[in-house]
Amino acid sequence: MRKPIVGISYKTYINSIQETFKMLDQIVRLTGTEKKIEQVIFPSIGTLYPAAQVLKGSNIALGAQNISPEKNGPFTGELSIESVKEIGGRYVEIGHAERKTIFKESQEMINKKTRLTLEEGLFPFLCIGEEEQENNEDLLYNTFNFQILSALNGIHIELIKNVIIAYEPFWAIGKSFAADPEYIHKSHDIIRNVLADLYGKEISKQIRIIYGGSVSKVSTPFIINNNNVDGLFIGRFGHNPKNYNEILRIVMSIKC
Numbered sequence: 001m002r003k004p005i006v007g008i009s010y011k012t013y014i015n016s017i018q019e020t021f022k023m024l025d026q027i028v029r030l031t032g033t034e035k036k037i038e039q040v041i042f043p044s045i046g047t048l049y050p051a052a053q054v055l056k057g058s059n060i061a062l063g064a065q066n067i068s069p070e071k072n073g074p075f076t077g078e079l080s081i082e083s084v085k086e087i088g089g090r091y092v093e094i095g096h097a098e099r100k101t102i103f104k105e106s107q108e109m110i111n112k113k114t115r116l117t118l119e120e121g122l123f124p125f126l127c128i129g130e131e132e133q134e135n136n137e138d139l140l141y142n143t144f145n146f147q148i149l150s151a152l153n154g155i156h157i158e159l160i161k162n163v164i165i166a167y168e169p170f171w172a173i174g175k176s177f178a179a180d181p182e183y184i185h186k187s188h189d190i191i192r193n194v195l196a197d198l199y200g201k202e203i204s205k206q207i208r209i210i211y212g213g214s215v216s217k218v219s220t221p222f223i224i225n226n227n228n229v230d231g232l233f234i235g236r237f238g239h240n241p242k243n244y245n246e247i248l249r250i251v252m253s254i255k256c
């Protein structure tokens, strides 16, 4: 069975090392021994190394919000996967809506980063999602199919199961409320079908699909209550460690 997984991104909201220490210390005390669920924290990039020190020895993994498309070389301003690995990072977030819209990240770039992450033995949180709410299921299928196929193009089939698909509809990020649970469930079903059509049923069953976009403790029980939703990718409404802990407990009570 797929192990539930919850990620939380601090984006560029929590940038002080002291504040990061304080928050992660609380989180480690609240949830750091849980084994039935995977937890990943994606701290603000300047706090990645100190965050790694706090998470070390707990059951909470470290993730990088972005990496350079190649291990080393002339990529000014980028974070190398070599550094992520050295400090114990296990996950890499790739293709977030903000990187696509603000930093103009292309599908080709997303493909390079995803491939590098998998070949280096780490686990990508591959973000996909439509820009506008879309009720036509065929159009949604085509959008997901294109994004997944181009991101995973040329990657060895053996590695595909290590991908975590983070379904984050652009239009639901940074809002007051998450997308409607029924809409989320339908999208996850479509993504599972896309994966089965591309890589076969067996592999599709092993890939975790999680939802992100204005998730809160209020919406969590409704979103998570579906077989094809394997976890959450939390933003602002989990930045308070107590809220994060509550969200995690709800997910565990339903999934574990």
Ligand SMILES: O=C(CO)COP(=O)(O)O
Pocket: 009, 096, 168, 172, 173, 174, 175, 212, 213, 214, 215, 233, 234, 235, 236, 237
């Ligand atoms: O983008 C997200 C996680 O990657 C979600 O962020 P918000 O929950 O703040 O909308």
